[in-house]
Amino acid sequence: MAPHHRRLISGWLFVLSFMILGMIAIGGITRLTGSGLSIMDWQPVSGFIPPLSHAEWERLFALYQTIPQYHLQHEGFGLAGFQKIFWAEWIHRFWGRLMGLVLILPLSLFIYKKMITRALGIRLFIFFILGGLQGGIGWVMVASGFRPGSTAVEPVKLVLHLSAALILYVAILWTAFSVRWPAPAAETSAEPSAPARLASVMLKFGMGLICLTIIAGGFTAGTHAGFAYNTFPLMEGHLIPTNYSALSPMWMNWIANTAAVQFDHRLLATLTALTILSTLAIGLKAFRVGSRTHNGMMLLGWAVLIQYALGVTTLLLVVPVWAGAVHQTFAAVLLGVMLFVLHSLRDRQALSG
Incomplete structure (x- = not known):
């Protein structure tokens, strides 16, 4: 082409x-x-x-x-x-x-x-x-x-x-x-370093966490769970809500119990942020400064911090329309930035060697 x-x-x-x-x-x-x-x-x-x-x-x-x-x-x-x-x-x-x-x-x-x-x-x-x-x-x-x-x-x-x-x-x-x-031609590829390989695996894990967090966010929206427990990080004074397992069978709590649905979304969001930030600590040294991968990882770090802050803000303000819409949309932005980083990993010229 x-x-x-x-x-x-x-x-x-x-x-x-x-x-x-x-x-x-x-x-x-x-x-x-x-x-x-x-x-x-x-x-x-x-x-x-x-x-x-x-x-x-x-x-x-x-x-x-x-x-x-x-x-x-x-x-x-x-x-x-x-x-x-x-x-x-x-x-x-x-x-x-x-x-x-x-x-x-x-x-x-x-x-x-x-x-x-x-x-x-x-x-x-x-x-x-x-x-x-x-x-x-x-x-x-x-x-x-x-x-x-x-x-x-x-x-x-x-x-x-x-x-x-x-x-x-x-x-x-x-x-x-x-x-x-x-994708670059195979003959121009370089062997990735150990930190680069670890960062690549962690990024893929982070991608999975982003997807799970968005799904959990969908259930939070669908059950109107964001309108309850509007404190952070505790939920009615507890880290884990006391009625987390109020429904039976257990899996029903994950899609229908307001307390469990919101807690799961909080937990997954926190794990996502910690995973991505940990990945940055490894990956930013593994990829050449100025490469698409390095620049994308910098954007990814800012994006996950912004999204986490938007989530907490939306919760504390009891889900005003503007905050809820921005939080939902920026989840897709974060997903897109992660996709950009994962795609850029195909460019072996980004490796610092």
Whole structure:
């Protein structure tokens, strides 16, 4: 692939990655404002157009009045109140449809002009299919909030929706890195030093911890666990909450017990931060100053500290919308920085020898 084609295509993929970050941020705002159940029908194509008449607004509002959330939380707030919560969800869905166009239209052009390989074209088309599947998962999640007595979506389906978004984000971002910085030829590779090998293993372990922490964060959001135990580091005066194992069987506590869900998220976040900072102590000396790996590890250190501080701030402030949305979005930023570092490890020229 020609160098200028690499820059163009990787830049387009980076734009898509940033759009997914925007989608995660909008999704956080939608969840925290209780807007996610405001649209009762799923119209993948016609949903591009918002309500344009008073009659259409009245139809949508009438649908919303049939679900439990309206009667339990918003009964009597009128059409104006409905419109306030409607727009966050509509923008969330519109952004997803826009991303589909931003992916498929340039991809069709690149394939037509033979600017990308067949293998890359197939991979990117699979991403488009996965994006459509993610929309379907989102609707299944929303529909779970229509069940009797419910005012929110099921936590497990919320986590599934978030996880699917992050999988697509990681796949597109890794592809963008690979297009922009293809792997060096085998003959230019150098044997990594022992500290470099150890740092590489620890970084992969840190990647796993980031993913687990994000999943735990999804359950924290889905169970509204962040609105309880708003002190740090203790929870009602205890390091481990006294009712951690209140539910039976034990695994139910990890997805449904507010105390256990929040504690697990705290514990995993702390382990993630300590693992990454320990890795930096080893890795920064193992990789050449100025290399992508060295610079990426510096960014990783700052990113994990910022994310940890955001988490504590969100908890202590009892999850205001702005803090919850920023914390959720920056988790994906941290994941992206870690992905950048892991991808840069393929460049053996970064080794200090």
